[in-house]
Amino acid sequence: xxxxxxxxxxxxxxxxxxxxxxxxxxxxxxxxxxxxxxxxxxxxxxxxxxxxxxxxxxxxxxxxxxxxxxxxxxxxxxxxxxxxxxxxxxxxxxxxxxxxxxxxxxxxxxxxxxxxxxxxxxxxxxxxxxxxxxxxxxxxxxxxxxxxxxxxxxxxxxxxxxxxxxxxxxxxxxxxxxxxxxxxxxxxxxxxxxxxxxxxxxxxxxxxxxxxxxxxxxxxxxxxxxxxxxxxxxxxxxxxxxxxxxxxxxxxxxxxxxxxxxxxxxxxxxxxxxxxxxxxxxxxxxxxxxxxxxxxxxxxxxxxxxxxxxxxxxxxxxxxxxxxxxxxxxxxxxxxxxxxxxxxxxxxxxxxxxxxxxxx
Numbered sequence: 579x580x581x582x583x584x585x586x587x588x589x590x591x592x593x594x595x596x597x598x599x600x601x602x603x604x605x606x607x608x609x610x611x612x613x614x615x616x617x618x619x620x621x622x623x624x625x626x627x628x629x630x631x632x633x634x635x636x637x638x639x640x641x642x643x644x645x646x647x648x649x650x651x652x653x654x655x656x657x658x659x660x661x662x663x664x665x666x667x668x669x670x671x672x673x674x675x676x677x678x679x680x681x682x683x684x685x686x687x688x689x690x691x692x693x694x695x696x697x698x699x700x701x702x703x704x705x706x707x708x709x710x711x712x713x714x715x716x717x718x719x720x721x722x723x724x725x726x727x728x729x730x731x732x733x734x735x736x737x738x739x740x741x742x743x744x745x746x747x748x749x750x751x752x753x754x755x756x757x758x759x760x761x762x763x764x765x766x767x768x769x770x771x772x773x774x775x776x777x778x779x780x781x782x783x784x785x786x787x788x789x790x791x792x793x794x795x796x797x798x799x800x801x802x803x804x805x806x807x808x809x810x811x812x813x814x815x816x817x818x819x820x821x822x823x824x825x826x827x828x829x830x831x832x833x834x835x836x837x838x839x840x841x842x843x844x845x846x847x848x849x850x851x852x853x854x855x856x857x858x859x860x861x862x863x864x865x866x867x868x869x870x871x872x873x874x875x876x877x878x879x880x881x882x883x884x885x886x887x888x889x890x891x892x893x894x895x896x897x898x899x900x901x902x903x904x905x906x907x908x909x910x911x912x913x914x915x916x917x918x919x920x921x922x923x924x925x926x927x928x929x930x931x932x933x934x935x936x937x938x
Contacts, residue, residue: 606621606622607621607622608620608621609621609916611785611914611916618785618914620904620914622936625903625904625913625914674743674744677703677706677707677710677714677744678743678744678745678746679714679720679721679722679744679745679746680714682720682774683717683718684774684775685718685775685777686718686719686720686770686774686775686776686777687718687719687776687777687778687794688718688719688720688776688777688778688779688780688793688794688797688845689719689720689721689722689766689769689770689774689776689778689779689780690713690719690720690721690722690780690781690782690788691721691722691724691762691763691765691766691769691770691779691780691781691782692705692721692722692723692724692781692782692783692784692786693723693724693759693762693763693781693782693783693784694723694724694725694747694783694784695725695726695728695754695784696725696726696727696728696733696734696737696754697728697733698725698784699736699740700917701784701785701917702723702740702747702784703917704916704917704918704920704921705723705784705920706744706746707920707921707924708787708920708921708923708924709787709788709789709790709920709923709924709927710746711924712790712791713790716790719790719794720774720776721746722746722747722748722769723746723747723748723784724747724748724750724762724765724766724769725737725741725747725748725749725750725754726749726750726752726753726754726755726758726761726762727749727750727751727752727753727754728753728754729753729754737749748765748769750762750765756867757867759867759869760865760866760867760868760869760872761865762869763781763869763872763873764854764855764858764863764865766779766781766851767779767846767850767851767852767854767855767858768854768855768858770848770851771848771851771852771854771855772852772855775848776848776851777847777848778797778845778846778847778848779845779846779847779848779850779851780793780843780844780845781841781843781844781845781873782842782843782911783841783842783843783913785913785914785915785916786842786843786911786912786913786915787905787909787911787912787915787919787920787923787924788843788910788911789909789910789911789927789932792910792932793845793910793911796808796895796897796910797845800847800893800895804847804893805847805849805850805880805881805890805891805892805893806845806846806847806892806893806894806895807839807844807845807846807847807850807873807877807892807893807894807895808839808844808845808846808895808897808900809839809840809843809844809845809895809896809897809900810839810840810842810843810844810896810897810898810900810901810902811837811838811839811894811896812835812837812838812839812840812874813837814834814837815834815835815838816833816834816835817830817832817834817835825867825868829866829867830866835871835874836871836874836875836877836878837874837877837878837894838870838871838873838874838875838877839870839873839874839900840870840900840902840913841868841869841870841873842900842901842902842911842913842914843900843910843911843913844870844873844900846873846877849880849890850876850877850880850892853876853879853880854876857876857879863876864876864879877892880892897910899911901913904934905919905923905934905935906934907932907933907934908932909932909934912934915935918935919935919936922935923935
């Protein structure tokens with residue numbers, strides 16, 4: 579959406595301290611994309627805000643887009659919307675056979691669990707066509723989408739056909755909701771620890787681009803016998819008590835969260851993933867609606883000895899190149915990337931240029 583700002587924002591108390599990088603009278607490109615948990619807003623290619631979906635909201639119900647305020651809309655473009663009927667897609671799936679997941683090979687060194695939603699076919703296709711190509715060409719890495727059921731039967735039917743064809747989807751047996759996203763992360767740990775016995779376990783979202791070779795290089799810096807938790811770490815982060823992302827005192831009574839990595843992309847060693855799977859099976863795993871904070875809780879519990887009663891030293895590895903709020907050149911992971919940006923990043927990476935893409 580290309581818009582022109584007409585006047586500076588004002589209120590009865592004076593000028594608004596507005597976080598959006600608008601300049602009066604200048605053109606700007608506003609991009610609104612739908613993610614796993616809500617809308618993401620970018621201005622001129624830079625992520626500036628996110629908003630959760632309304633409770634009970636179905637993205638397929640969107641019929642109109644409105645722009646209000648002192649702005650002039652110069653042009654509007656809708657991208658990554660279904661261009662053909664699902665039946666046409668199904669009849670042409672054989673043309674996509676090269677994107678099928680290869681049979682698993684053992685041992686699996688790195689397992690990547692990708693959180694996705696049932697209706698995110700376009701996002702999954704962008705991942706398959708981009709960085710997942712590197713996974714398919716590797717004999718020691720594996721990636722799978724973890725998807726919960728949708729409230730609509732037809733979405734689940736399409737999802738089952740997609741899963742049968744590509745062989746890269748794990749359907750978890752509950753209806754998708756924000757509060758249950760953490761159960762997908764538990765499922766990733768269970769699958770990695772008990773099905774494929776992976777040495778390292780990574781979690782990311784379906785709008786996260788993963789620079790696989792560079793991520794593996796960072797992992798290899800850690801000694802083989804070391805328990806570790808790697809990502810863009812948040813230290814002494816305070817819970818929000820007001821607003822759409824608010825957490826009540828009943829939900830989290832402490833003043834700060836445990837150290838945790840941003841959910842867009844993080845990695846744990848196999849012993850931590852196995853601990854999560856075991857504690858869940860024993861009914862001892864504490865679940866919190868923010869899945870990345872939950873992982874921080876579990877790692878802290880593991881570090882203190884957990885159910886085994888023996889403390890184990892976990893190395894917390896902070897990396898700012900696990901980009902949470904978009905992309906930065908020389909990234910390890912880039913978040914909030916549209917399908918178009920995914921393909922652009924992949925083309926640049928194939929040319930040896932780990933640089934960001936602003937084009938949608």
